[in-house]
Amino acid sequence: MTQPSDKALVPFVSVDNMMRLVHHIGIEQMLIEIAGYIEDDFKRWELFDKTPRVASHSDVGVIELMPTSDGEAYGFKYVNGHPKNTSEGLQTVTAFGLLADVYTGYPVLLTEMTLLTALRTAATSAMAAKYLAPKGATTMAMIGNGAQSEFQTLAMKAIVGITEVRLYDTDKAATEKCARNLAGMGVSVVKCATPEEAMHGAQILTTCTADKKNATILSDNMVGAGVHINAIGGDCPGKTELAAGILERADVFVEFPEQTRIEGEIQQMAEDFPVTELWEVITGAKTGRRDDKQITLFDGVGFAIEDFSALRYVRDRVKGTEFADMLDMLADPDDPRDLFGMLQRSKVAA
Numbered sequence: 001m002t003q004p005s006d007k008a009l010v011p012f013v014s015v016d017n018m019m020r021l022v023h024h025i026g027i028e029q030m031l032i033e034i035a036g037y038i039e040d041d042f043k044r045w046e047l048f049d050k051t052p053r054v055a056s057h058s059d060v061g062v063i064e065l066m067p068t069s070d071g072e073a074y075g076f077k078y079v080n081g082h083p084k085n086t087s088e089g090l091q092t093v094t095a096f097g098l099l100a101d102v103y104t105g106y107p108v109l110l111t112e113m114t115l116l117t118a119l120r121t122a123a124t125s126a127m128a129a130k131y132l133a134p135k136g137a138t139t140m141a142m143i144g145n146g147a148q149s150e151f152q153t154l155a156m157k158a159i160v161g162i163t164e165v166r167l168y169d170t171d172k173a174a175t176e177k178c179a180r181n182l183a184g185m186g187v188s189v190v191k192c193a194t195p196e197e198a199m200h201g202a203q204i205l206t207t208c209t210a211d212k213k214n215a216t217i218l219s220d221n222m223v224g225a226g227v228h229i230n231a232i233g234g235d236c237p238g239k240t241e242l243a244a245g246i247l248e249r250a251d252v253f254v255e256f257p258e259q260t261r262i263e264g265e266i267q268q269m270a271e272d273f274p275v276t277e278l279w280e281v282i283t284g285a286k287t288g289r290r291d292d293k294q295i296t297l298f299d300g301v302g303f304a305i306e307d308f309s310a311l312r313y314v315r316d317r318v319k320g321t322e323f324a325d326m327l328d329m330l331a332d333p334d335d336p337r338d339l340f341g342m343l344q345r346s347k348v349a350a
């Protein structure tokens, strides 16, 4: 068998290696480091190619491609969202992604992104909360205790400093699972029977539920002054979590308005509904939280630049380690124009 050249080999991070990497670094440390990469990329937001993700909807879910480039590297993520999947023993969200060198167009990393999406989503939420939540926030209500919930909690602990999480899910088994997973992780966990109970005393309200419809996870009368809402679950056309009245009372912060107006909570509002782009708060161009009474809302739908940051992070972190396998992924003949000859020679060698 002919051996592939070095350039044909692309580092590949399997799910197994991603899990080993997380344990090697420590999950909270990794969340902090990914948030750092995302924050750096939000500071140079203007130089990225930006486009709403390319979505293919079906009756049961959505499959999306999320591309972006900073001119030196190009990245994309493949991700699905299928709320019915858990009832069939499958995950709601799965993903993988690729980073390429813009100069040659050659891929430089292929990686699982199901775990990485949970990490980057939580890191993004916590980065937003660092700028928007009331100073000294200690308590978070976590509504929706599915796959993302532990990641959200640990990121808010590591980056914002919360010490208590109050869990609520319509499915008690999900709350039990989340509480079990968070036991001994340094955050006090309270299991709640209603969303109101979960919100009691919380300065940060995270909604991370999955349903393919316009749901009302939080109604207007449930939300008091001064809180920060981290709304993550509404991320598709026709899929929202908050009553419109909350949006009217809140200052709304978004990733990329062109995408959020299609997919986020603000799809319920008029096209010119005022929003602030989060990157401008991070660069200091716009104000985030201005007073104790203000309701801040991060209408997070997940944007390609966050995945790009996560891909950059993994590329840097696995370089020269055993956390990547080299994948024979690119046909790279010695004579670049002799692709056919390479194929023919392999027949002789086989």
Ligand SMILES: NC(=O)c1ccc[n+]([C@@H]2O[C@H](COP(=O)([O-])OP(=O)(O)OC[C@H]3O[C@@H](n4cnc5c(N)ncnc54)[C@H](O)[C@@H]3O)[C@@H](O)[C@H]2O)c1
Pocket (backbone or CB within 6 Å): 081, 083, 086, 092, 093, 117, 121, 143, 144, 145, 146, 147, 148, 149, 168, 169, 170, 171, 174, 208, 209, 210, 211, 215, 217, 231, 232, 233, 234, 235, 300, 301, 302, 303
């Ligand atoms: N914004 C982003 O960047 C981003 C990233 C990843 C996932 N998501 C979205 O976040 C959501 C959650 O993802 P997941 O992987 O944790 O899903 P999941 O299916 O594992 O968990 C969702 C949980 O929500 C619960 N739930 C449904 N309706 C509820 C209600 N009315 N009140 C309380 N709980 C309710 C379900 O019982 C389930 O336990 C999905 O909609 C997904 O598309 C967003």
